Amino acid sequence: MDFDERLKEAIARGQRRNADRAKDAAAKALSEAEVKQLHTKYRLQLSDHIEKGIHGVMDHFPGFRFETLYGDRGWGAACSRDDLRFAGGVKREVFSRLEITVRPYSSVQVLELTSRGTVANREVFNRQHFEKVIEANVAEFERLIDVWVLDYAEMFAATG
Numbered sequence: 083m084d085f086d087e088r089l090k091e092a093i094a095r096g097q098r099r100n101a102d103r104a105k106d107a108a109a110k111a112l113s114e115a116e117v118k119q120l121h122t123k124y125r126l127q128l129s130d131h132i133e134k135g136i137h138g139v140m141d142h143f144p145g146f147r148f149e150t151l152y153g154d155r156g157w158g159a160a161c162s163r164d165d166l167r168f169a170g171g172v173k174r175e176v177f178s179r180l181e182i183t184v185r186p187y188s189s190v191q192v193l194e195l196t197s198r199g200t201v202a203n204r205e206v207f208n209r210q211h212f213e214k215v216i217e218a219n220v221a222e223f224e225r226l227i228d229v230w231v232l233d234y235a236e237m238f239a240a241t242g
Contacts, residue, residue, distance in 0.1 A: 121187045121215045124223075125157055128195065131224050132158045132182045135231035139180060143238060146178075156183030156196065167202070176202040178241075180234045182227060185212075193218040195226060199234045206237045 133150075136159040140146040146161040162179035178201050185194035194212035198205065211226050213219070 117191050117215050118187050121191075121193060124193050124215070124218060124220055125184045125187075127220060128184050128223055128227065129157045129159070131227050132184075135227050136161050136180065136182070139231060139235055139238075142235065151181065151183050154186065156185045156194075158183035165202075178202060178238060180231070182230060187215075191215050193223070195223055197227075197230045199230070199237065201234075201237050202241050207233065 136148065140148060140161050143163075145165070146163045149160045149162065151158045151160055158181070160179060160181035162177065165176050165178070167174045167176050180197075180199050182195070182197045185196060191214060192212045193215050194210060196210045197207065198209075199207045207230075209230060211223070213222075
């Protein structure tokens with residue numbers, strides 16, 4: 083076999099190897115429906131964790147009202163309360179709220195967690211965290227939920 087024939091065979095082997103890698107990658111890639119199903123699984127798990135955290139705040143600070151959130155803004159929970167504060171003989175109404183949601187599935191295939199906290203009419207944080215659904219670490223999302231709830235509780239407690 084001369085050099086030219088061996089070169090053609092080497093090129094053919096390389097092309098077959100490339101085609102095999104592409105087939106393997108396609109087989110490993112999740113379909114759109116599978117990614118959506120995985121997002122739903124994570125959303126349900128995180129929604130339960132959010133509710134537990136929100137109820138924890140409510141247990142330690144009576145007067146909060148619980149709200150289940152679902153729909154186009156996401157799934158999760160919130161708690162809020164209205165208070166009256168008196169300073170220098172002046173009555174003032176203040177509003178406090180903690181909201182944590184998992185955003186709905188979208189074509190960008192990310193798992194997104196959002197949180198907003200308001201204490202005494204002042205927004206104290208507005209946070210979000212996201213990862214590709216197929217790369218998402220649910221334990222990390224649960225850790226962030228815990229951190230956000232603890233941060234809010236500390237900020238609310240500091241207002242007296």
